[in-house]
Amino acid sequence: ILVQNCLECHSDKKVKGELRLDRKVLAMKGGESGVVIVPMKPQDSLLIKAIQYDHDLKMPPRKKLAAEEITLLTEWVKSGAFWPDDTGSDSTTVGGPIQVSDKNWSY
Numbered sequence: 295i296l297v298q299n300c301l302e303c304h305s306d307k308k309v310k311g312e313l314r315l316d317r318k319v320l321a322m323k324g325g326e327s328g329v330v331i332v333p334m335k336p337q338d339s340l341l342i343k344a345i346q347y348d349h350d351l352k353m354p355p356r357k358k359l360a361a362e363e364i365t366l367l368t369e370w371v372k373s374g375a376f377w378p379d380d381t382g383s384d385s386t387t388v389g390g391p392i393q394v395s396d397k398n399w400s401y
Contacts, residue, residue: 295363299354318377327351333375336368 296315302308304325305316313325324330330340343349345359345367352358359367370376 295359295367299359299363321377322375331371331375334372336371339371342368342371 300315303310304313306314311325311327313327313330314320321331322329324340327340330344332338336342340349340351341353342364344351344353345364347358
């Protein structure tokens, strides 16, 4: 739902409101309006208020999400806002694998 409806304006390609929703660490950080996802507290999550059009901020701006999508995102936040990279690193990988040799074993 986020990929289809939010990343056009909230990803590394375009960052409206200083909010990125393409990576967990950045989404949890929030944007210029503050924290947008409060795990297990949809009532405190600006993301949920915005998609419900229950706030000054209405997202996505062109068209309200379908009721089923709003319910799914609300339940997702209520259940802890699990993110696919929860078990991985929050750093971005750049380049290829590091080659280790006897000369640079400590790297």
